[in-house]
Amino acid sequence: MVTLLDPTSLGFLTVESRQMPMHVGGLHLFARPEDADDGYERTLVNQLRTVPEMSPLYLRHPHRSARTAGQLVWETDRSFDIEHHVRHSALPRPGGGRELLELVSRLHSTRLPWERPLWESHVIEGLSDGRVAIYHKIHHALMDGVSAIRLLNVVLSDDPEERGMLAPWALHPAPVEGASRGPAGSTDLAHVSLTAVRSALGLLAEAAGLPGALVRTLSRSVRDQPSTVSLHSPRTMLDREFTGARRFAAQDWPVERLHAVARSSGTTINDVVVAMTSGMLRRYLLQHDELPRQSLVAMVPVGLKARESHLPSADGGNAVGAVMVRMGTEIADPAGRLRAVHESMKAGKAALASMTPLQIMAMSGLGQAQAMLPVLWGASGLTRPPYNVIVSNVPGPRQAKYFNGARLLGNYPASIPIPGAALNITCTSYDGKMCFGLTGCRRAVPRLQQMLPFLDEELALLEEAVGA
Structure with missing residues (x-):
């Protein structure tokens, strides 16, 4: 098949x-x-x-x-x-x-x-x-x-007494929403269904707004304003000597500590995650005498309430896009960095909120093309990276979970660094903890494990700075 x-x-x-x-x-x-x-x-x-x-x-x-x-x-x-x-x-x-x-x-x-x-x-x-x-x-x-x-x-189950549970790769009654799936049966490669034709017509109708969205996106990027495309990220040690060898580090912090910083500062928990990362990278790059004068740029996936889509498959207007966030790494004050991150994130979300899901996907795809095309063309390292680091926050289960009586204690994501952004920080909330997973190129990000105490120190400084 x-x-x-x-x-x-x-x-x-x-x-x-x-x-x-x-x-x-x-x-x-x-x-x-x-x-x-x-x-x-x-x-x-x-x-x-x-x-x-x-x-x-x-x-x-x-x-x-x-x-x-x-x-x-x-x-x-x-x-x-x-x-x-x-x-x-x-x-x-x-x-x-x-x-x-x-x-x-x-x-x-x-x-x-x-x-x-x-x-x-x-x-x-x-x-x-x-x-x-x-x-x-x-x-x-x-x-x-x-x-x-x-x-x-x-x-997983909420019940520690439940047994006979199946592995993730077993066929479960409910499919995993969002997983990449093809048609259930064999596919004739020459066959195009009527549904596909109708979907294509819907795409064409919505694509009429793409040129305007592209102009607005590029205009914001040229002016160095938050958007899905970045033209002003600095060169750092994170875009050099990229290899396939990886280093992984993991740690968790109580979610309530991050929530307290967000409440006291009028920001979001996602802003706090990015600000922790910003302070950590500032320390790390200073240690290696590599901190640029210009702010680092993070690619941050965000969930958005987009303008209503006319796509046949759209359901409620929810969309996921990527915003290029100025991290404020040039700012010494932790509270100032958090404010800079918040304003950049807020402006980026506002820029995307007026778009439909198709336009968001297309503009976010343009930002990813910036990163991937040099890889395909064998030109990695010859062009300015579109962003310096990837920072992603994925909400997870709020209560304890079990697999055949074994309690899940921690869930730490391992993700994909890319040339130009040799560090990927992905975190997920679980059972009152924010679990960070740091994945980096072993050569471009030496001694990556040192970043964990830096993250811990930055959270403490943010708490002190905002009175959390």
Whole structure:
């Protein structure tokens, strides 16, 4: 069975290289169930490998041949081997956080082979405190971070006594909204449905506003105002010597601390996340004598209430766009940096709020094209980066979650750094904590783990500065 790729999935596969693997992932820490024995990790591996029926999403791999007229399609793996995808690993002694993060860094560095379904899951034992870790990665062409968080709500339970729960890759009654899906059955590559034609007509109708949106976007960018496109980001050490080797670091803070800063300053929790990152990068770059006089620019995905769409598939006008935010890294005062971030974010959201979802996607895609085209053309490092860092905040479950009695203690996202922005900071809220996952190029971002205490110090300074 083959299915067509949507344009987004095709884009993620096209830009992938050894230097830039395009998978997202996460480190999940669990407490053992109260009735767990010494062989619990082996039991967990067997639970994850015992799947009555696989979800079609987890059986796909990309394929191209003369039969597909040379175009990439999804093909179902006819020789699927779940033991290849669900693996059992152990940490060396002493089994601390350092050993765990070093292992996850290595696992996140390896590219997923196209001849198999594009995902892996590793059950990791040997933590000295008795916890169990699972590192999972899946290609961005199959699933994004928002879909991964939604999957947690489908797979995990609020009930610590519930048993017999299925693995994420098992076929569940409710599909994961937002995951990349093709038609349910076989697809004739020459066939175009009536629905597709109608959708195309809807797109053409809405696309009439694209030229105006493009002019407004570029005009704001030329004037160095917040937009989906940046023309004024400075050169830093984060856009040099990009390689495929990754380093991953993770830590969490109480969400209430961030909320308190936001309330006291009249900002948002997303602003506080970006301001923490800004202060951390200011410290880190000063330490390496690399802080530019000009503010760094962060690419920040934001949820927007866009103007009503005329697309047949639109539902309620919600949209997700990307805003290029001035981080205020040139400002020494923590409160001043937070204000600068808030004003930049506010202006960027206002610029996008007047657009339809299609226009938001198109303008945000233009910003991503700035980053990806030099990669495709082999010109990375020769042009000014469109942004310096990626900062993303994905809301997660507010209450504790369980998998067959094992309590999820922490959920730390691992994402995709790119040439020009060799550091990706993705965080998600879970059970009263804000869990940060930092993913960077091992060469362009040396000693990345030093950023964790810097983030902690910056949160404390923000609390002091705004009286939180």
